[in-house]
Amino acid sequence: MKGFYRLLNFEFAKWLAFIAAVCAVAIFAPPIMLHRQLKHYSEYAVNERFEEVYASSGSVLLFLILFALVCAFFLITVYADYWGSKSVYTYLTLPVRREALYFSKAAALVIGLLLLLTAQLIGIRLGYSLYESKIAGYGDGQFVMRNGYFLAMVRSEFFRLLLPLSFSRMLSSLGLLLVTATGLYYVALCERSRKYSGFVVVAAAAWLGIRVLGYRLNETSHYGEPTGLYMSTVLLFALSGYFVWHGLRLVRRGAIA
C-alpha cells in the first residue's frame, strides 16, 4: 500500500504543473469568453438565456479541448517511460506489486479528469455570476431570471451531462468517465504489448460511449419510453472492468516491456 501511495504521488507530481494550468484555464477562460459574448448585451438587445450564451461563447468547445489535452498528456506520461531513459524497466523491477504500478497511473488520470470537471463547473458558476451581474445592470433588472442558475443547470443538456441531478444520470456520467480513463490506458498497454486485438474492444466501448453521449445530449427528441440508461451504464462499467482486468494482466506479465 505504501508503495502504491508513493508511486501515485510520484505519478501525480508529473501532472501538477500541467493540471494546474488546465484548471486555471477551465475556471477563468469561460468568464472571459462570456464577457466578450456579452459585450453587446443591453436593454435594447435580445438577451439569450445563460446556457445559450455559454455555449455560443465557445466554453463547451473549450471543455472538449481541455478534455482532449488531459487525455493526451496522460498518453505522454505513459510513453515517456519508453523514451530516453526507458524508465519502464526500472518500474518493472521496483519492489512493489505491479498492480500498484498500473493503478498509480490510472488513478492519476482519474484525478486529473475529476479536477478538470470540477474546474469547469466552477467556471460555469463564475460565468453565471458574471452574466447575472451584467444583465442586472440595465432595464431595471427585468432581464434577470429568478433562480436562473438552477434553471440553466437543469435545462442545458451539456450542464446536465457534467452535473447530473438524478441517480441514473449520475451513474451514466460516472460510467463515461471510467470507461474513458481505463480505455485510454488500455489502448496504450495494448499497443505497447502488441496485442492489437484489444483495439476491437476499445472501438466497441467508444461506439457505446458515443451512443450514450448522443442520447444524453438530445434527450427531449426521443419519442420512445423514457429510459433509465441502466443497461448502457452496466455495459460501460463492465467494459471498464474488462479494461482494468486485462490491462492488469498485461502489466503483471511484463508484456509491456
Added chain:
Amino acid sequence: MDKIKRHAALPALAAAIAIFVALTASTYQAKDNGTFEVRDLIGSREAIGDVAIRGELRDGVHRTRFRIEEGRMRADTELFEQPKQADFYRYVPGNSLRSGGMEYSVQNTISLHTIQSRRLTDQGYSIPVGSAEVVPPPIRRDSDDPNEGFRLANPPEYGLARIGDSVYYTVPVSSRFVGASAIYELKFYQWGFRSAIDPKDYAPRKLADLPLDANESGQGTGIEILGLEAVGDRLALIFAENGALHVRSYDVRTGEPLGEATVPEFRLPAREGDSGASGVASFYEGYEAYPDHERSTLTLNFRRGSSVADRIDMTALSFGFAGGVELADRTDLAFSDGEEDTHSGISLLSYRDGKLYAIRSYRGPETEQPRALFDIVRPKHLYAYVYEQSKLIYKGEIVTDWNEDNIRVYNQSPYQGSFGYDQTDYRYFTNVVIE
C-alpha cells in the same frame, strides 16, 4: 515544494470530490427557490379557505406541484429523470372527449354518425381501438337555405358522455331535425373491421327517446339539443326549447328521467323563428361543462355577447343532481383581466356550498411588457376568483416566475424573423384542480 509534490495526489482528489459534491448539493437545493405565492387582489384570502387548489407548473425538465390549502401555498419541485415532451391537452369544449385513458371523437355525415375510440399512450399519441355508429334523425328540407342539412346545434362531440365503461351519445340536433332522436349506449366494434361485422349486432342500445315534435311545424325556435354530460352515475341532457334552457337527468341503467330544471329567458343567437324578445341577452351554444361527480353537481358556463370592449361576459349555471335536478346558482361573470390564452390557458369552475370558484389564466395587455413583441410571449396571469350569491368576494393571483421564461424573446422583433417556441423550454400550468 518537494514535500507538497510527495503528498499532492490524495488532497487533490479530496478537494475535487468535495467541490463537486458541494456544487451538486447547492444546485439541487435551489430547486425550490422559485416564487410561489398567492397575492390577494380583492377581498380576503379566507374565501378560499374551504377548498384546496392544486396543480403543477412544468416544463420539459422539471415540474413544481403546488397546493393552496387554508389559504397557504405549498410547493415542491421534482426533476424529471429524463426530459419529457409537453402535454398539450387541455379541456376545449367540442373537442374529443377524454375519459379513462380513452379519447372519443365523432365523424358525422347526414345519414350516419361514426364514433371512434382511441387509446391514449404516455408518449402523446393515440391508437384507434373501436368504432360505433348512430343513425341521426331525419332533417326537414328547406331548399331556400344554402346550409341545408348541415347544421348541428353544437359540434357532435358535445353529445358524448362516458360513465363507467359505457359511452353514451345523442346527436346535438338543431331545430332542423324532425322525427325522434334518442340517447344511445354505444356498442363498439373493432376498429377497421367495418366490412366484417353485421351492423345489427352493433346497433346502439336506445336508452331514452327524445321526440322532436316541436320542430315539425318550422314555427318558433323548436327544440335544440346542446349536449350530453355525465354527472356521477347520471346523464344530464342539456337542451333549449321555447326560449328556455332545460337540463334533464336520466338514470343510466333504465333511461328513466329523474327530474328537470328550467332556466327561463334563455335565447340562442340568430335563430330562425325567434320572435326576438328584446332586452333578453343571448347565450352562445358552445358551453363549457364542469361536472363534480362527488358532489353531484354540474356547472355550465355560457358565453354571452359582450357590450364592453376587452371584457369576457359569461353566465355560470350550477345544477344539483342529488334528487331530481335543481338550479342551485346562477352567476354572471365578467372578466376584464386580459385576453384569453387559447394556447395553454387554464379555465376551471367549481360550485360548492353556495360559492362559485373560478380559476382562469389570461394573457396580459400589450402594454404590460412592451419588450415582448410576439403575442405568444406576452405575460400571462393565473387568477382565482370566488363568487358568493353572484357577487365577487375574492380575487387572487397565483404568482410564479413563469413569465421570466420569455425574457430571451424580449426585443426580438417580428421584422427580424421568428423564434422557436418549444413548450419544453417554457413553463406552463397544467392539471389544476379544485378539491
